[in-house]
Amino acid sequence: MDHSDKWIHGYSHLRTKLQKGWCKNVNLTEFHTNVNSNYGYEGLRVLVTGGAGFIGANLTKKLVRLGAEVTVLDNLYSSDINNLVDVFESIDFVYGDIRDHQVVEAEVRDQDLIFHEAANASVPNSVKDTQYDLETNARGTLTILNAIVKTDSDAKVIYASSAAVYGEPPSVPVREDFPLSPISPYGITKLTGEHYGMTFYHNYGVPFISLRYFNVYGPLQRRYVMYDFLWKLSQSRGSRLEVLGDGNQARDFIFVSDAVEANLLLAMKPMAVGESFNVATGEPTTIKELVELTLEALGLQGKTRIVYTGKSWKGDVTNLYADITKLKKVGFKPKVGISRGLRTLLNWFKERHGSTFITSSCVTA
Numbered sequence: 576m577d578h579s580d581k582w583i584h585g586y587s588h589l590r591t592k593l594q595k596g597w598c599k600n601v602n603l604t605e606f607h608t609n610v611n612s613n614y615g616y617e618g619l620r621v622l623v624t625g626g627a628g629f630i631g632a633n634l635t636k637k638l639v640r641l642g643a644e645v646t647v648l649d650n651l652y653s654s655d656i657n658n659l660v661d662v663f664e665s666i667d668f669v670y671g672d673i674r675d676h677q678v679v680e681a682e683v684r685d686q687d688l689i690f691h692e693a694a695n696a697s698v699p700n701s702v703k704d705t706q707y708d709l710e711t712n713a714r715g716t717l718t719i720l721n722a723i724v725k726t727d728s729d730a731k732v733i734y735a736s737s738a739a740v741y742g743e744p745p746s747v748p749v750r751e752d753f754p755l756s757p758i759s760p761y762g763i764t765k766l767t768g769e770h771y772g773m774t775f776y777h778n779y780g781v782p783f784i785s786l787r788y789f790n791v792y793g794p795l796q797r798r799y800v801m802y803d804f805l806w807k808l809s810q811s812r813g814s815r816l817e818v819l820g821d822g823n824q825a826r827d828f829i830f831v832s833d834a835v836e837a838n839l840l841l842a843m844k845p846m847a848v849g850e851s852f853n854v855a856t857g858e859p860t861t862i863k864e865l866v867e868l869t870l871e872a873l874g875l876q877g878k879t880r881i882v883y884t885g886k887s888w889k890g891d892v893t894n895l896y897a898d899i900t901k902l903k904k905v906g907f908k909p910k911v912g913i914s915r916g917l918r919t920l921l922n923w924f925k926e927r928h929g930s931t932f933i934t935s936s937c938v939t940a
């Protein structure tokens with residue numbers, strides 16, 4: 576029985592107010608000091624699916640600070656409960672699966688907002704385990720939408736989509752009205768979730784907004800290119816860095832607090848319902864530039880041997896960065912530039928992994 580079967584075959588879920596003693600004591604720093612918007616979240620009932628994950632946990636913490644009543648639904652497939660350690664006593668945590676309709680119906684019923692982050696969030700994993708990717712990203716999303724209709728819930732859904740829905744775009748920067756031609760299983764299932772959501776909006780009036788994240792990075796992440804660089808550097812003590820591809824791929828890196836802001840802002844905009852938005856900075860960074868920025872921030876320039884593999888993974892695209900005109904029109908402006916964001920990530924990585932290759936003098940934000 577694989578991981579996905581466990582849930583379908585009746586493993587019980589757990590709803591709990593978590594206690595401090597549940598996990599090891601991790602001292603997490605405040606990462607959102609640049610953000611002081613409110614938007615009126617006080618007292619709102621909010622469900623965050625995948626709320627123990629990288630983006631979900633950052634979002635959950637912010638929602639708690641804004642005074643929302645937050646429930647997190649997560650099966651901890653790719654996350655660590657310790658991500659929520661500093662808000663344990665302020666949230667309801669439901670250890671459950673978004674494919675389990677009983678759990679989902681119970682949790683969506685009384686919510687005002689649902690930030691739907693739960694997913695297989697990895698392109699390579701979607702190639703390795705297409706079934707889990709399909710089950711969670713497509714069927715899980717459908718389960719949530721069906722539950723909203725069945726329970727007559729008024730909840731608005733803010734869906735975590737992805738730039739992967741575009742596949743290899745005909746040109747860059749990518750606008751929301753570009754062709755949707757995913758080239759990975761992940762892109763297909765994220766797009767399927769988006770299509771289901773829009774269909775439920777048009778057919779049943781379920782308010783649905785889709786956020787197409789580009790490359791989100793920051794504290795609490797456990798994969799993707801920046802984290803991957805740091806991990807590899809820590810393994811080689813800064814002596815060697817293997818980089819997938821030729822380094823010329825351009826990406827649009829958005830710091831996680833900015834991605835959280837986009838969620839908070841769009842969820843409160845009635846005109847955003849039924850729409851899809853690129854969530855990005857609009858600024859391309861090549862992987863080579865990112866390597867240089869990382870080594871510079873670490874004081875490792877000229878010391879690390881960089882090896883470009885020439886080949887990337889299946890389902891990777893060459894250039895992907897966004898046109899964010901549509902997002903800007905609703906009042907969004909990214910606040911954290913890549914150098915500052917990278918330094919914040921380095922500080923967190925050092926705190927979390929205690930890596931000695933990062934010297935304290937080189938990571939002052």
Ligand SMILES: NC(=O)c1ccc[n+]([C@@H]2O[C@H](COP(=O)([O-])OP(=O)(O)OC[C@H]3O[C@@H](n4cnc5c(N)ncnc54)[C@H](O)[C@@H]3O)[C@@H](O)[C@H]2O)c1
Nearest residue numbers: 625628629630650651652653654672673693694696737791
């Ligand atoms: N991080 C990025 O750059 C990025 C880019 C594009 C889209 N996204 C999307 O944003 C969302 C969050 O991504 P992330 O980077 O935080 O990934 P993550 O893996 O850290 O978070 C995903 C969360 O979903 C949970 N989950 C997985 N399967 C589940 C299931 N069946 N039931 C309940 N919970 C389940 C995981 O345990 C995890 O906590 C995902 O939907 C992802 O597809 C992320």
